[in-house]
Amino acid sequence: xxxxxxxxxxxxxxxxxxxxxxxxxxxxxxxxxxxxxxxxxxxxxxxxxxxxxxxxxxxxxxxxxxxxxxxxxxxx
Amino acid sequence: xxxxxxxxxxxxxxxxxxxxxxxxxxxxxxxxxxxxxxxxxxxxxxxxxxxxxxxxxxxxxxxxxxxxxxxxxxxxxxxxxxxxxxxxxxxxxxxxxxxxxxxxxxxxxxxxxxxxxxxxxxxxxxxxxxxxxxxxxxxxxxxxxxxxxxxxxxxxxxxxxxxxxxxxxxxxxxxxxxxxxxxxxxxxxxxxxxxxxxxxxxxxxxxxxxxxxxxxxxxxxxxxxxxxxxxxxxxxxxxxxxxxxxxxxxxxxxxxxxxxxxxxxxxxxxxxxxxxxxxxxxxxxxxxxxxxxxxxxxxxxxxxxxxxxxxxxxxxxxxxxxxxxxxxxxxxxxxxxxxxxxxxxxxxxxxxxxxxxxxxxxxxxxxxxxxxxxxxxxxxxxxxxxxxxxxxxxxxxxxxxxxxxxxxxxxxxxxxxxxxxxxxxxxxxxxxxxxxxxxxxxxxxxxxxxxxxxxxxxxxxxxxxxxxxxxxxxxxxxxxxxxxxxxxxxxxxxxxxxxxxxxxxxxxxxxxxxxxxxxxxxxxxxxxxxxxxxxxxxxxxxxxxxxxxxxxxxxxxxxxxxxxxxxxxxxxxxxxxxxxxxxxxxxxxxxxxxxxxxxxxxxxxxxxxxxxxxxxxxxxxxxxxxxxxxxxxxxxxxxxxxxxxxxxxxxxxxxxxxxxxxxxxxxxxxxxxxxxxxxxxxxxxxxxxxxxxxxxxx
Numbered sequence: 001x002x003x004x005x006x007x008x009x010x011x012x013x014x015x016x017x018x019x020x021x022x023x024x025x026x027x028x029x030x031x032x033x034x035x036x037x038x039x040x041x042x043x044x045x046x047x048x049x050x051x052x053x054x055x056x057x058x059x060x061x062x063x064x065x066x067x068x069x070x071x072x073x074x075x076x
Numbered sequence: 077x078x079x080x081x082x083x084x085x086x087x088x089x090x091x092x093x094x095x096x097x098x099x100x101x102x103x104x105x106x107x108x109x110x111x112x113x114x115x116x117x118x119x120x121x122x123x124x125x126x127x128x129x130x131x132x133x134x135x136x137x138x139x140x141x142x143x144x145x146x147x148x149x150x151x152x153x154x155x156x157x158x159x160x161x162x163x164x165x166x167x168x169x170x171x172x173x174x175x176x177x178x179x180x181x182x183x184x185x186x187x188x189x190x191x192x193x194x195x196x197x198x199x200x201x202x203x204x205x206x207x208x209x210x211x212x213x214x215x216x217x218x219x220x221x222x223x224x225x226x227x228x229x230x231x232x233x234x235x236x237x238x239x240x241x242x243x244x245x246x247x248x249x250x251x252x253x254x255x256x257x258x259x260x261x262x263x264x265x266x267x268x269x270x271x272x273x274x275x276x277x278x279x280x281x282x283x284x285x286x287x288x289x290x291x292x293x294x295x296x297x298x299x300x301x302x303x304x305x306x307x308x309x310x311x312x313x314x315x316x317x318x319x320x321x322x323x324x325x326x327x328x329x330x331x332x333x334x335x336x337x338x339x340x341x342x343x344x345x346x347x348x349x350x351x352x353x354x355x356x357x358x359x360x361x362x363x364x365x366x367x368x369x370x371x372x373x374x375x376x377x378x379x380x381x382x383x384x385x386x387x388x389x390x391x392x393x394x395x396x397x398x399x400x401x402x403x404x405x406x407x408x409x410x411x412x413x414x415x416x417x418x419x420x421x422x423x424x425x426x427x428x429x430x431x432x433x434x435x436x437x438x439x440x441x442x443x444x445x446x447x448x449x450x451x452x453x454x455x456x457x458x459x460x461x462x463x464x465x466x467x468x469x470x471x472x473x474x475x476x477x478x479x480x481x482x483x484x485x486x487x488x489x490x491x492x493x494x495x496x497x498x499x500x501x502x503x504x505x506x507x508x509x510x511x512x513x514x515x516x517x518x519x520x521x522x523x524x525x526x527x528x529x530x531x532x533x534x535x536x537x538x539x540x541x542x543x544x545x546x547x548x549x550x551x552x553x554x555x556x557x558x559x560x561x562x563x564x565x566x567x568x569x570x571x572x573x574x575x576x577x578x579x580x581x582x583x584x585x586x587x588x589x590x591x592x593x594x595x596x597x598x599x600x601x602x603x604x605x606x607x608x609x610x611x612x613x614x615x616x617x618x619x620x621x622x623x624x625x626x627x628x629x630x631x632x633x634x635x636x637x638x639x640x641x642x643x644x645x646x647x648x649x650x651x652x653x654x655x656x657x658x659x660x661x662x663x664x665x666x667x668x669x670x671x672x673x674x675x676x677x678x679x680x681x682x683x684x685x686x687x688x689x690x691x692x693x694x695x696x697x698x699x700x701x702x703x704x705x706x707x708x709x710x711x712x713x714x715x716x717x718x719x720x721x722x723x724x725x726x727x728x729x730x731x732x733x734x735x736x737x738x739x740x741x742x743x744x745x746x747x748x749x750x751x752x753x754x755x756x757x758x759x760x761x762x763x764x765x766x767x768x769x770x771x772x773x774x
Contacts, residue, residue, distance in 0.1 A: 021310065021311070021314060025561065026141050026313050026314065027139070027141075027143050028559070029317045029318075030139045030141070030177075030317055031177060032176070034317070042344070042347065043351050045446060045448065045449060046354075046356060046357070046446065047450065048449065049448070049452075050448050052351065052445060052564055056176065056177070057173075057177065058174060058177050058563065059565070059566075060561055060562065060563055060564060061560075061562050061564055062560065063448070066560070
């Protein structure tokens with residue numbers, strides 16, 4: 001099992017390794033979700049979804065169903 | 077005098093609207109793009125003594141690869157040179173804090189060959205946030221002119237206007253090479269169409285947008301290998317994004333520095349509270365309570381004032397003009413009709429006052445974040461929460477509040493289900509019927525049964541809205557796969573100017589968009605209620621004077637005449653006509669008339685019954701006693717009993733009986749299809765529930 005952005009814990013950072021192109025909207029890439037960029041999980045919504053993340057300086061909320069298609073390497 | 081067209085583009089949350097407001101002031105117009113629901117905002121801007129510009133405020137977008145109707149507008153306008161609005165230049169508004177992402181759109185527009193100015197907004201905060209830009213070097217690297225502006229502090233606008241005026245000197249070459257994306261493919265494209273910008277052709281292919289005289293079909297006719305399959309297309313689009321970001325990074329790294337710790341400290345602290353699992357909801361609850369209080373309670377003062385002012389105006393004019401049909405039309409049809417439009421302005425203004433503050437401050441995105449998980453189960457997202465909750469006060473501003481839902485299907489569903497929520501106009505109907513048929517008792521010692529019934533009706537309305545949303549989500553087809561991505565913008569203090577412009581714009585949209593329809597329908601309803609086809613209608617006065625002159629007081633005679641006239645008017649005949657249809661629900665023709673006239677507004681129900689029963693009093697108690705004495709013409713026994721009362725409550729809970737809502741839905745969806753769909757399906761649901769309730773309970 002690859003580590004995905006959906007598995008990040010609050011406050012954890014990761015580097016994006018790759019993404020499953022068919023499940024990731026172009027818009028997310030355009031907002032900076034590209035391999036090599038840093039992703040940080042800032043908050044998890046109280047009802048466990050969506051996730052509040054910081055990708056490359058863009059602050060976004062995405063659902064877990066999207067986040068699990070972003071493969072990452074956890075930094076700390 | 078020469079006027080130049082300026083396209084104002086930029087990512088959402090970059091302060092683009094503030095820039096637009098600052099450039100144009102009150103000199104703004106809202107128009108339509110043909111065939112779609114997006115409003116077109118333009119405004120005039122005086123650049124110098126003999127030069128003015130028409131500023132076109134395009135919807136916020138992250139890229140020219142459009143994913144919504146709003147975003148397609150941007151791509152279309154920038155491609156189609158034959159349009160009258162085709163811009164002479166584009167001004168890309170950027171957020172100084174997130175320049176990297178903002179530049180993606182900038183490089184795309186540059187690739188179209190349009191002269192482009194980069195307006196870096198929030199420049200006043202750069203020092204505080206630890207940002208450093210080498211402007212001349214960056215201008216060189218990006219082949220553009222840069223204006224450092226602050227819409228908030230009104231700084232840098234003279235320089236920006238100067239750059240716009242000198243647009244002919246802007247560089248049009250672009251250092252980003254589109255061939256880098258896929259050399260072979262783009263070379264073929266260039267060879268086949270040597271006179272066109274390759275990037276424009278690429279957008280025609282990838283977006284299926286027609287520009288000028290070039291269509292996707294023509295490209296395929298020339299070389300059908302140029303049209304790609306969906307997956308190959310997506311791959312190239314991804315590659316384009318990667319390449320553009322590489323280009324941007326390369327240019328920015330040299331000339332732009334940001335200290336991220338300084339940049340995001342305040343946001344993190346506020347987010348800890350506002351998205352907290354307890355405090356987040358508590359704060360949201362209180363904010364909604366405040367909004368609710370404003371549209372429900374505070375707006376009742378200006379509304380009462382509007383109501384009485386229009387009533388006095390009618391009285392004054394009827395005394396001033398000679399009696400006759402024209403005076404009647406004016407004082408009973410047109411003036412109350414206009415009053416019926418104006419009366420909604422306080423509610424709309426209040427709701428949009430709060431909504432603009434929530435949006436401007438960045439809080440709205442947090443509401444979406446907090447509530448998305450609940451709403452997604454019904455095929456909606458957190459963006460529908462505010463419209464649905466405000467629908468509990470009035471559906472009209474709520475329908476207008478759906479505009480911040482980008483996804484068209486989701487927005488349409490929200491518009492369609494909002495009228496199920498219990499609006500304030502249903503309350504007078506509920507109160508009088510509950511008082512009639514539900515015993516004033518306590519349950520379990522503390523709960524009042526009548527209060528519980530009222531609460532059940534609110535829950536029922538909201539439940540029906542949610543259930544319909546879930547159903548509609550299954551029924552309505554959408555060919556775009558929906559993804560949920562929202563930006564969580566930095567917190568900002570709302571600008572009074574922007575809030576003011578937004579309130580004015582929304583109010584105007586209602587008055588001029590839906591107001592005409594409301595006025596027309598209310599005049600028609602008035603004519604139907606004031607004229608009748610038969611002798612009984614015209615002889616009402618002589619009939620009553622001859623038969624009741626001795627037994628009734630002059631006042632009672634007047635109300636008796638009004639009652640007979642209404643009964644024999646076209647509207648009355650319509651009410652009688654539908655008696656066979658409403659009899660299975662437990663109603664008689666008098667309730668039929670009240671239901672037909674409720675179409676003007678639900679609260680008219682009580683007043684209409686008062687007129688029919690010739691009750692000369694607006695006192696609820698008097699009308700209630702009169703209603704309690706009514707006898708069911710077919711079944712005998714009281715007309716308003718438990719069964720017919722519940723049936724009537726359900727009917728009013730579900731039926732679409734508000735022409736103003738239909739008018740605003742027409743305004744927002746730009747077609748009669750959806751309001752008609754609402755009218756028919758909601759009335760059918762209401763009928764079925766009311767029928768079942770009466771037949772089971774009688």
